[in-house]
Amino acid sequence: MWYHEENPGPIASLPFINQFGSMKFSKVRMDENMRPHLNDGIEIHFIESxxxxxxxxxxxxxxxxxxxxxxxxWHWNGSPAGKMDMGQIxxxxxxxxxxxxxxxxxLGDWSKLSPDFQEELGNMIAAEKGMVLKKARVFKKYFAEIKEELLHQREGYAKIIGNLIENLLIELYRDLKHRKSKIDEDDHFIERLTALVQSDLTKKWIVEDxxxxxxxxxxxxxxxxxRLTGYPPNSFIINLKIDKAKAQILDPxxxxxxxxxYNCGFSSLQHFTTTFSHRTGITPGKYQSQLRKREVS
Known part of the structure; x- marks a missing residue:
């Protein structure tokens, strides 16, 4: 099933839908329409298989x-090669x-969602510069029910599809809101951890503590x-020490x-030199001399 501007079918009665498609590919298929493109609307894809x-x-x-x-x-999206693999999209x-x-x-007069709700949802979609929600199975039912209504076009199908799309957008808003809260929570965790360690870099921090x-x-x-830094705690602490050392080397x-x-929590100059070299690829002395040469030039 694929309804679009040149083949609108039942979406001709739904001016708020530009396209609806549900395709199952039993073999790899090349399709120029699937190459990266812009569409005059909010484009949502759900992968079934x-x-x-x-x-x-x-x-x-x-x-x-x-x-x-x-x-x-205004977000470009699509298959870079225009290739549709086996599966259902x-x-x-x-x-x-x-x-x-x-x-x-x-959204327009068809929607009863409040202007504030619509604006905030739009801001979240825009801020992400295109996003993928992983394991978002909750959205599968909306595509199945919209497809069913478009296939049979029973009395009141346009109203039912409008309601389904509103419910889909409400579900999307909740997911993105939770996602934003989680990101804020993660950022706060790292900020607190960084502040804790930086309060005394000379301290021997124990992971259990x-x-x-x-x-x-x-x-x-x-x-x-x-998960949040890419490093285990002890390695993350070493990175903070190196960052502080770089800042102090920069200070004329x-x-x-x-x-x-010593100030950055290393047991000796040799320990500092070895660790700094391992993390940056250059000794502290060479790092310092290179900075001074740049300042002179």
Missing amino acids: GKYDWVIENRSVELLPDDLSITAP NWLIIKPETFTPGAPLR MASHFGMGKTKFNDEVK NGMDLSDIA
Whole structure:
């Protein structure tokens, strides 16, 4: 099933839908329509099965079963090669009354969602520069029910589809709101951890003690720090020490390297030199001399 401007079918009675598609591919197929493109609306894809290599705003992503992608009208998205692999993909393009980088989302008279709700949802979609929600199976039912209504076009189908799309957008808003809260919570965790360690870099920090400070067990704390920073706690602490050392080396009125080593929590100048070289690829002395040469030039 694929309804679009040149083949509108039942969406001719639904001016707020630009396209609706539900396609199952039993073999790889090349389709120029699937290459990266812009559409005059909010484009939403839901993957039922298969794997699709996709591009959103020049960022490569992999769409897997139960993944949902959402893009604004000015976000490029599509298959870089125009290749549709075996599987099933559904998509919906909602055409808002207004939605540009300079104008808030306004769906139009068909929607009873409040203007504030619409504006905040639009801001979240715009801020992400295209997003993929992983394991978003809750959205599958909306595509199935919209497809069913379009197939049979029973009395009142336009109203029912409008309600389904509103409910889909409410579900999307809740998901993005939770996502934003989680991101804010993660950022706050890292800020607190950074402030704690930077309060005394000379201290020998014990992972169990830090975990207890955050009300976590050692294993959960280790997992959280690695998930959010890419490093286990002890390695993250070393990075903070190196960052502070770099800042102090940059200070033209700063201390000599031995004092910097001690001030940043290293046991000796040799320990500092070895660790700094391992993390940056250059010794502290060479790092300092290169900076001075740049200042002179």
